[in-house]
Amino acid sequence: MANFAFEEEKAPSKFNLGVWRKMLRYTFRNWPLLIVLALSMLLTTFYDSSFMPLMNAAAIAAIPEIPLGQSVAGMIINVELIFGIRFTLDFVGFALVFGAGILIRSLSIFVTFFVTNYFDMLINTSLRRDAFRRAQELSFSYYDRTPSGWLIARMQNDTSAISDTLSWGLIRIVWITFELLFTLITMFSRDVRLSLIILSIAPLLMIVAPIFQRLLLKAQRKARSAYSNFVRWLVECINGVKTIKTLNIEEKMYEEADDVTMNIYVKRRKAFKIHAFFMPVINILSAATTALVILLATANFGLLDAMTPAGVATLVLFIGFVSQIYNPIQEFSEVANEFIETQAKVEKVMSLIETKPEIVDTPKVVAKYGTLFDNKKENFEPLNGDLVFEHVSFSYVKDTEVIHDLNLHIKQGTSLAIVGETGSGKSTTANLLCRFYEPTTGRILVDGIDYKERSVGWLRSNIGYVQQTPFVFRASFYDNVRYGRPEASLEEVIAACKVVGVHDFIMAQKDGYQTELDDGGSQLSGGQKQLISFARAIIRNPRLLILDEATSSIDTESEGVIQSAMNKILQGRTSIIIAHRLSTIVNCDRILVMSEGKIIEDGSHCELMSRKGHYHHLYMNQFRELNLESQIATYEEQIEKMDVKL
Numbered sequence: 186m187a188n189f190a191f192e193e194e195k196a197p198s199k200f201n202l203g204v205w206r207k208m209l210r211y212t213f214r215n216w217p218l219l220i221v222l223a224l225s226m227l228l229t230t231f232y233d234s235s236f237m238p239l240m241n242a243a244a245i246a247a248i249p250e251i252p253l254g255q256s257v258a259g260m261i262i263n264v265e266l267i268f269g270i271r272f273t274l275d276f277v278g279f280a281l282v283f284g285a286g287i288l289i290r291s292l293s294i295f296v297t298f299f300v301t302n303y304f305d306m307l308i309n310t311s312l313r314r315d316a317f318r319r320a321q322e323l324s325f326s327y328y329d330r331t332p333s334g335w336l337i338a339r340m341q342n343d344t345s346a347i348s349d350t351l352s353w354g355l356i357r358i359v360w361i362t363f364e365l366l367f368t369l370i371t372m373f374s375r376d377v378r379l380s381l382i383i384l385s386i387a388p389l390l391m392i393v394a395p396i397f398q399r400l401l402l403k404a405q406r407k408a409r410s411a412y413s414n415f416v417r418w419l420v421e422c423i424n425g426v427k428t429i430k431t432l433n434i435e436e437k438m439y440e441e442a443d444d445v446t447m448n449i450y451v452k453r454r455k456a457f458k459i460h461a462f463f464m465p466v467i468n469i470l471s472a473a474t475t476a477l478v479i480l481l482a483t484a485n486f487g488l489l490d491a492m493t494p495a496g497v498a499t500l501v502l503f504i505g506f507v508s509q510i511y512n513p514i515q516e517f518s519e520v521a522n523e524f525i526e527t528q529a530k531v532e533k534v535m536s537l538i539e540t541k542p543e544i545v546d547t548p549k550v551v552a553k554y555g556t557l558f559d560n561k562k563e564n565f566e567p568l569n570g571d572l573v574f575e576h577v578s579f580s581y582v583k584d585t586e587v588i589h590d591l592n593l594h595i596k597q598g599t600s601l602a603i604v605g606e607t608g609s610g611k612s613t614t615a616n617l618l619c620r621f622y623e624p625t626t627g628r629i630l631v632d633g634i635d636y637k638e639r640s641v642g643w644l645r646s647n648i649g650y651v652q653q654t655p656f657v658f659r660a661s662f663y664d665n666v667r668y669g670r671p672e673a674s675l676e677e678v679i680a681a682c683k684v685v686g687v688h689d690f691i692m693a694q695k696d697g698y699q700t701e702l703d704d705g706g707s708q709l710s711g712g713q714k715q716l717i718s719f720a721r722a723i724i725r726n727p728r729l730l731i732l733d734e735a736t737s738s739i740d741t742e743s744e745g746v747i748q749s750a751m752n753k754i755l756q757g758r759t760s761i762i763i764a765h766r767l768s769t770i771v772n773c774d775r776i777l778v779m780s781e782g783k784i785i786e787d788g789s790h791c792e793l794m795s796r797k798g799h800y801h802h803l804y805m806n807q808f809r810e811l812n813l814e815s816q817i818a819t820y821e822e823q824i825e826k827m828d829v830k831l
């Protein structure tokens with residue numbers, strides 16, 4: 186697994202609005218939901234911060250006023266809400282209004298939670314969809330530079346973290362704001378002087394809370410980094426378990442385990458300590474404010490008459506306001522931390538979504554042939570297979586050219602073999618032809634037209650490409666072959682498998698063609714995967730067939746089966762066969778020998794052999810090796826016979 190996936194992000198310490206602005210389109214795309222959310226939160230916070238405390242205060246003030254000898258049923262309650270709203274209720278009326286309030290609040294809480302979850306899922310799905318779509322559009326060069334673990338981490342964890350923050354984080358901010366707003370309005374409309382007493386300690390909290398949160402953020406980051414380190418170490422240990430056992434270093438690994446887990450323990454303990462310390466500090470501040478309110482209110486300063494029921498009710502009300510003010514302020518710095526933490530994730534996900542694919546069709550081409558996701562197949566011209574490389578040069582990395590001024594004409598329906606030493610540019614030539622990469626300079630013409638004038642979809646739909654290490658999906662044999670052409674019937678799949686000689690093997694499996702393959706086809710040998718990939722290519726009935734070391738893991742006997750089948754299949758198609766085993770390409774119409782990104786020999790097998798150059802040398806070397814192998818086999822046979830005699 187790529188280490189990159191666990192790399193700690195470069196931790197930002199400030200809120201960067203520019204980064205979040207990019208997220209607005211994901212947030213406001215669902216604006217009707219935001220309005221529903223705002224309304225439901227408005228109702229809930231009004232209930233919690235204003236209505237409920239004031240109703241309680243009214244009840245508290247009314248209870249001592251019940252005439253002697255009467256039950257609560259006879260009480261008269263004067264309710265005074267904000268904005269000068271007043272009304273008088275009897276006991277039943279009060280109970281009804283109270284009940285209705287609870288009902289409305291429950292409903293708005295339900296709406297808030299339901300809609301926020303829904304909102305979270307919508308953002309998450311849109312982000313993942315956009316990221317995945319872009320990942321599909323990006324060309325090979327992007328994947329050359331980007332570890333797969335990085336991409337998975339972006340699409341899996343980061344999108345979840347972003348949608349969580351955008352939904353729950355944003356909702357918490359709005360909630361806190363409404364809560365504070367209603368509390369302040371309620372407080373000041375009730376008693377300005379008591380309100381000022383409560384607010385007098387608030388600046389202290391506004392300083393202390395962010396300091397603590399910042400400390401906590403740092404400690405939590407260290408703890409997370411220790412955990413990432415542990416995961417990275419664990420992945421390596423599990424992947425390398427066989428090597429560990431063969432080297433007999435279990436004890437050393439166990440000691441390492443001790444170190445990495447202890448590191449997590451130490452770092453997390455520090456974070457917990459800060460968190461644990463923070464809570465009592467807040468409590469002390471809030472208790473001190475409560476004490477101050479009680480002290481000043483009950484002292485003889487004329488703030489209120491604590492002996493009257495109305496005075497007691499106001500006192501109780503203001504004691505409640507202390508936490509109503511302090512909790513949101515404290516929570517605010519917590520949410521701010523959450524946003525800062527998610528900021529780096531937003532940057533990374535947006536860097537993926539905003540990456541421009543290097544290989545794109547021009548608007549004119551898209552208008553005619555459609556996009557990769559919406560091919561207008563009806564406009565696809567048939568591909569004949571006449572291929573021309575015109576002064577093609579190519580560099581994967583700037584200033585390091587690997588193909589130099591390649592000129593080549595492959596006639597329609599012919600087979601071309603490319604041989605040459607490792608790293609000479611054979612696969613690169615095939616990749617350029619498939620437009621996985623585009624020439625740095627020069628052009629490639631397909632049927633006489635620069636392939637950039639037609640769509641990527643058009644070209645690829647005409648190509649069958651068998652790689653050296655083909656990928657097998659977690660699906661049945663049937664589906665795996667069908668990936669080449671999803672509409673293929675079982676009969677067609679069977680026919681293709683028979684051609685490449687893998688039918689008997691598949692039939693011997695538990696469920697035949699419906700047998701499910703594991704991740705990456707781990708129960709198959711390298712050669713069997715190549716055969717499946719062959720069948721996948723054949724079923725597409727491609728005009729261009731490219732085999733890049735496609736038979737390198739297949740035994741010589743099976744290769745013979747494929748060769749004879751291929752000779753039939755290749756009829757009329759243009760094919761490019763890259764091979765190290767020269768016995769497989771002697772029948773090709775033409776053979777190119779490449780070296781260091783250039784063609785150094787070009788001709789048929791007979792021509793090249795008679796030229797006694799590079800190809801002749803390569804061929805004779807392999808021939809000698811083969812001969813040697815047969816000699817060894819003969820010796821082994823002789824030795825075996827001797828053993829029997831002994």
Ligand SMILES: Nc1ncnc2c1ncn2[C@@H]1O[C@H](COP(=O)(O)OP(=O)(O)OP(=O)(O)O)[C@@H](O)[C@H]1O
Binds near residue numbers: 605606608610612614
């Ligand atoms: N993705 C890549 N990024 C950078 N350089 C690359 C990349 N792929 C190949 N190269 C370089 O390009 C050159 C040609 O590589 P290529 O894969 O075409 O060789 P090849 O002839 O197919 O070799 P082999 O026989 O080993 O498959 C090599 O020097 C290689 O190091």
Ligand SMILES: [Mg+2]
Binds near residue numbers: 611612613733
């Ligand atoms: Mg290669």
